[in-house]
Amino acid sequence: MNRNITEQLAPIFYPKSVALVGVSNAAMNVGYMFLQSLLDAGFPTVYPVNPRGGEMGGLKVYPSISDIPGEVDLAILTVPREAVREIAKECARKGTKAIVLYTSGFSEAGTEGRALEEEIVRIARAGGTRVIGPNCLGPYNPSARLIPNFILPKEIGNVGVISHSGFLFYYLLMSVTDTGLLPSKGVSCGSDSDLTCVDFLEYLGRDPDTKIIVAYLEGIRDGNRLLKVGREISLNKPIIVLKGGHTDAGIKASASHTGTLAVSTAIWKTLCNQTGIISVDSFEQMMDALLALHLLPRTEGKRVGIITTPGGLAVISTDACSQLGLEIPQLTTETRQQLASVVESMGTSVNNPVDLGIIGALAPDHYVKEAIRIVAADPNVDMLIAAFTGPPGDDDSRDRKVADILLSEIAKGGKPTVICGATPQGWPRGELRFLAHSNVPVYPEPRRAAFALAKLAEYSEFLRSAPA
C-alpha cells in the first residue's frame, strides 16, 4: 500500500519551499517563531502569508497562498480554526504537497471538531494535498535546514523522532541531544487526521539516515498496519516507544488531547511482543534504552558479568539485574583463576559480581581493564556492567588516558558493555565523561544500567526469534 512512502513524504521532510500561513509579528505568534527559525537555519524558500500583506523578516508577505508565484511544497497553518477550511481549499487548488495544521480544536474537541477535521482532509486530499495534524508542529529535518525552533540542533544525527504531542516532540528532540546523540529527522504528527504516526514510522524505517527511532505515541488509528510496519522496521532498526494513554485514566486524558483511539495496556504489550517494539514507561527509560540499543552490539543472551570497585554497587547491581529479568551466571573456573591473579585478595571477590575493592577505583586503568578483559572472555557471560568511579582529582590528560585504555578493552571484548558511574555532582568523574563522549553508555546508577541491558536483551531476543 505504501511502497512509495519515501517518495510521498519527501516534500514534507525535504520541501523546496515552505509557506507560513497566519504568520504575524504579534507577541508569541508561533508562525513568526517558525519564520525566524527557518531563516536562521538557512532554509532557502520561505513565503510568509497574511491577508494584511506587507513585509516580514525582510520577505514579502503574500495575502494568500494563491498569490505565491512559485510552487509550495509545505504549508504550515497557524490560523484560527474558522479560517482553516478556506485555506485548505486554496492549498488543494494550488497543488501544495502537504499542510501542517498547527491549529487545534478539531477531533480532540468533540463531535463538531471531528466533522470539520474530516471535511478539511477531504478537501485537501481532493487536490492531492496531504495533512499532518491538526494540533501539531510538523516536521524537523536538519539535513534540509527544516528547523522550526531555535532551540533544536542544527547538526545531523541518526535518531528518528515521532511524537503525537507537540510539546513532547521538542522535549524528545532535546532529550536525545542531551544524551550526546543527535536526531536525524522528526515529526510532531498531532491527531493523525490523514498522515498517521504509522506513515511516519514507515518513512523513518526506510530513511537511510535514521538508525533508531524513538516515539511518544497516544492513540493508534491503524493497529493492523502498525503490526506489519513495526515488525518490518524492528528487524532492521530498533523502535522505542513511550505509549501515553493506556491506563483507564490515561485513555480518558488522551481522548481530550489528540482525539485518537487509545489502546489498553494488555493490547499494547501484545503488539510490542509481536512487533519487537521496545516499550518504556518514562522518558528517562527511553533515553537509557536509546543509548544501549544504539551504541551496543546485540547480545547473545541475558547473562550479565558485573564488575565493580566498591562492594555496595556489586550488591545493588546484582539485585537490579535479577529484578529486571537478567541472569548473574557463575564464572568459569578458568575465569576465576585469572581474576585471582589480578585482583587483591582483601575485600574483593572473583565470583560474579566481581568486586575489585577500593584499589580498583584508584587504578581502573589496570584493575577494571583487566577485569573487563577476563570477564568478557568468559563463555558464560553475554553482557557486562562495569560499575566504578575513578581516582579522585581532576586531571584531564590522565582521565582521557584511562578512558582510552578502557575503551580499547571494551572494544576488544566485543560484548555489550555499559558503565555505571555512581557519580553525584561534585564527585570526580573524569574518565566517565570521556567514555560517554566516546559512545560508551554511561549510567548514573546500577538500576538504570541494568534496565538498559534488559532492553538490549529484549530486542536481541526478538531478532533471534524472528524467522530469517
Place this chain on the structure above:
Amino acid sequence: MNRNITEQLAPIFYPKSVALVGVSNAAMNVGYMFLQSLLDAGFPTVYPVNPRGGEMGGLKVYPSISDIPGEVDLAILTVPREAVREIAKECARKGTKAIVLYTSGFSEAGTEGRALEEEIVRIARAGGTRVIGPNCLGPYNPSARLIPNFILPKEIGNVGVISHSGFLFYYLLMSVTDTGLLPSKGVSCGSDSDLTCVDFLEYLGRDPDTKIIVAYLEGIRDGNRLLKVGREISLNKPIIVLKGGHTDAGIKASASHTGTLAVSTAIWKTLCNQTGIISVDSFEQMMDALLALHLLPRTEGKRVGIITTPGGLAVISTDACSQLGLEIPQLTTETRQQLASVVESMGTSVNNPVDLGIIGALAPDHYVKEAIRIVAADPNVDMLIAAFTGPPGDDDSRDRKVADILLSEIAKGGKPTVICGATPQGWPRGELRFLAHSNVPVYPEPRRAAFALAKLAEYSEFLRSAPA
C-alpha cells in the same frame, strides 16, 4: 534495652578526641585522608598514631594508643588485619569509647575472619569499648566538625544517613546534597559486628537535628528489634531504605560484601509494611522520595489533581499516577466551572487532568497559579502535580517573580504539591530552579513526580493507620 542510646553513642558522633591509628603519609593512605579532612574541618583534637612516631600535619605522631596523654573518645583503625587484635586490646585498656574498624577481611571473608571479628568485639567490649564496622568509614557529623572527607559538606542539614557500604555512604551523602538538602549526621557501619544499623537508626531516630532518615542496608542482624525501633521512629520521622541483597543473586553478593545475614524480598516487604519504612529500588527513587517526604505535608489520601500546560504531559502524568496506585478523581462541578472561567477554551481541558494549553506555559504566573488555587480547593483532591515549563527566555527577575507567585499559591492551597519540570538541558527552566531552591519538590518527568507522591501517600497511610 537501649533507652540510653543517645548517651551511649554520643562519643561516636560528638567525640572530644579522635585517634587515627595506622595513619601514614604513604600515597593513598586513607588514615592520612581522614587526618587532613578532620584538620581542614577544624576538628579540635586529633591524635595520629603510628609505631614510627614523628610528626604529621603539624601534629606529634604517637607510637601507640597507650602513649596518648589525654582521653580518646574515638579510634579510627586503618591498620592491616593482623594488627587489629592488639590495638583493640590497647583501646580497651585505655578506655577508648569506640573503635571505627576501617580494615576489611573479617566476617565477610569467611569463617576464620568471622572468628577474629568476634574475638575483637569481645576484647573491646570487655573494656567498655564499642566497635563500628569492620569494613566501614564510621561517623560523619558536621555539627561536631567530624568530617572525614574533603568532598563532604561542612554545612549542617537534617537528613540522617546510614549505610552498610562505605562507598555508598559517601555516595548517599553527596546525593542528598545534590537534591538541595543537607545531611544532619551519618554513619557507615560496615559489617555490624557490635553496633548495628539498628542502633544507629535508633540514635538518629532520637536525634533532634535529624528530621528524616535515608539508609542503604544489606543484611539485618536483629530483625525483631528493627521491627520495634523502625515502627517507633517512623511514627515521628520517615525512614527511606534501599535494601541491597534481597534477590537470590543479590543475597549471595551481599554475603561476600558485608558478611551479614540477608533477608528475602518477601520478608523485607512485610517488615516495611509493619514498620512504615519506605522501601525504594534505586538511589534516584530514594532522593525523589526524600524530597517529597521531607518537604511536603502529609496527604489525606491518594487522589491527585493534575495540572499541565501541554497536553502530552497530562496523559503521561495520568498514566504514571494510575500505574503507581494513585487515583485521578473527577473534579467537582464547581471546580470545573471555576476553571472554565480562567482557562482558554481551545485545546484545553477543565477535567482532571486539567490541561491549560500552551498559553499556560507562556504565563504560568496567571494560568498555573489560578489552576493551583482552584484545584487545591477541590474536596476530591488530596495532592497536586503541576507539570509545566515557563516562558522561553532567561530573565532571572521575572522567573523569581513567577516562582514567588506560585510558591505563595501552593502554600495557601495547603495540599502536597509537586512540580514536574520536563526540562532537558538547554530548555528554559528559570522559575523551576527558583521553586526548587524554595523547597518545592521539582522532578524532571511525570513518572518521578508520581512516584514521589505515591511514596508520600504510602507513608501518610501508615501514620493514619497507626494507633494514636
